[in-house]
Amino acid sequence: LQDGQISFYEQGNFTDLCKGPHLPDTGYIKAVKLMNIAGAYWRGDEKNKQLTRIYGVTFPKQKLLEEYLVLLEEAKKRDHRKLGKELDLFTFSEKVGAGLVLWLPKGAAVRDRLEQFMRKAQVKAGYLPVVTPHIGSKELYVTSGHYAKYGADSFQPIRTPNVDEEYFLKPMNCPHHCEIYASRPRSYKDLPLRFAEFGTVYRYEQSGELHGLTRVRGFTQDDAHLFCRPEQVKDEFIKVIDLVLHTFKALGFNDYTAQISLRDPENKEKYIGSDENWEKSENAIIEAATERGLKTVTELGEAAFYGPKLDFMVKDVLGRQWQLGTIQVDYNLPERFELEYIGADNQKHRPVMIHRAPFGSLERFMAILIEQCAGDFPLWLAPEQVIVIPVADKFLNYAEKVCNLLNNSEIRTSVDNRNEKIGKKIRDAEIQKTPYMVIVGEKEENEGLISARRHKLGDIGTFTVEEFLQRLNQEITLD
Ligand SMILES: [Zn+2]
Missing domain, CATH: 3.30.930.10 (Bira Bifunctional Protein; Domain 2)
Structure with a gap:
């Protein structure tokens, strides 16, 4: 062909138009997993009998197959469309x-x-x-050569009331x-x-x-x-x-x-x-x-x-x-x-x-x-770096105060003021992969402290806001 080659592979009296390679015989198949099935008509004609097409993967070793399946599962979990x-x-x-x-x-x-x-x-x-x-005028892309090369495939011209004008995205x-x-x-x-x-x-x-x-x-x-x-x-x-x-x-x-x-x-x-x-x-x-x-x-x-x-x-x-x-x-x-x-x-x-x-x-x-990063962004990139969770509504004022202090120091912070149990708020923050959770209650308010959790690490102890800020800034510069 003009821009490459096509290949045929033979298996007995069956000739396949495919990229190949084919296995010489099924003796090479040591581990197999059926992945999917689909209906298909013989020779693509719906008047013919319906057949079942089976999809599977095979590896020369069971261990390789298992590793592949783990990666596949992990890829699904990390799919950016799902995480998005x-x-x-x-x-x-x-x-x-x-x-x-x-x-x-x-x-x-x-x-x-x-x-x-x-x-x-x-x-x-x-x-x-x-x-x-x-946008740019047609002339720009004629000069650059893009018009000749991509003209038909690219977006259609944008017309203006002036018939002589033509623009492109x-x-x-x-x-x-x-x-x-x-x-x-x-x-x-x-x-x-x-x-x-x-x-x-x-x-x-x-x-x-x-x-x-x-x-x-x-x-x-x-x-x-x-x-x-x-x-x-x-x-x-x-x-x-x-x-x-x-x-x-x-x-x-x-x-x-x-x-x-x-x-x-x-x-x-x-x-x-x-x-x-x-x-x-x-x-x-x-x-x-x-x-x-x-x-x-x-x-x-x-x-x-x-x-x-x-x-x-x-x-x-x-x-x-x-x-x-x-x-x-x-x-x-x-x-x-x-x-x-x-x-x-x-x-x-x-x-x-x-x-x-x-x-x-x-x-x-x-x-x-x-x-x-499976949606678990480094601290400097995380859309929300800290979420402050008051253990009860009466600590909301203190939570707001901590939140403001952090925001004023350019740490992206918000308060979870929803009417939910604390356990649920912590779970939700975990799902959102918020890097830090700050929990405040009576003890924290009385002593002017905060309790912090790091995503994936769990409880990391109590800090003054000043100490906590230092820790965050250190992590941000390390990143
Ligand atoms: Zn360029």
Whole structure:
């Protein structure tokens, strides 16, 4: 086929069109579990007899099967769609439309913390925040080449009363950022320039493809585009790698490899950009990865036609792999947008463009994060960090006082003032995975203390509010 191969497998006189491989015979099956059954008509025709299709998994050892079933059960428990509902993080509405996420206050709080985290790290790394609109004119995407490539698949044009005007919902932020670069003359002394934006983009996905937060029709990227001189590519890569690793560390992703995608050396004419520049940037990526001691795999021929890239393949606690933190060199867009800078030689040169997004899409990243921590967010991210539970209504005033003290010290706290038994309030706070519970009653009020429980640890003793704050702040900085 034009874009790959298809394979056939034979079992006796049965030929199967499938990806394979097939087992040579059933003797290899040592452990089996039936997972599901479904009705099917012979040859897909409802006039034919109904058959039962059975689905199962098999492993060469009973132990491997059992491990797989445990992981499967754990994956179900951690499913971000289930936890998203239980923890009040996000929802969807048919009226709003399929694949369009509605962030609830708690989910929005986590997302906002992630944005703040990235904003702070980016300012330190010399990024310049920019803001661009959600739509762009047809001409923008014709220039970028996205119209020719994705026109039919992307959203339909937005028309205005002026028949000559046609706009599109923005499917990516890069073209807008190119125009920011082009908004005035640039000198080699201005470079590198790093434009960052939490840019919301829209892409049409088939409704059958939509899945929770991982496949949506509107999402926000922690996007940035770096414009630099060819000899600055390595330094920029090192800085982005540092930013990505800083992010992984803060969020507990410790198991990753870097995949470096280079061009196919046999087919150099397939790629845009000069041989010299490709060589420079491919070496820069390899050197940057080596300098940062990354475990790498190199894939020849996996580069995009417009530039080589580095991806992080991250393993989550269930051993599933996610592609995160792509850093992509681009020789195409600077060419199409005719971006230039004046070099030290007083001549015009093309800058190199680098796309990068450590989280990728905030929606997809939240899904991965929720499943990774099973909804039990690190303290600095938790939407609600402390809940204060009075043992009876008469201690409500004291509970409010403690709550205010904590909130004034920037600890996200609320009081559970519902008319419920204390046991129920504690159970509910456990289900909500609120990191800390503070219980106050007569003894606490008289002595000006609080009793605290840490999620998963249980009772951790009595503190003054001051001591308790110290403990929280210590945990937050450790995170
Ligand atoms: Zn981009």
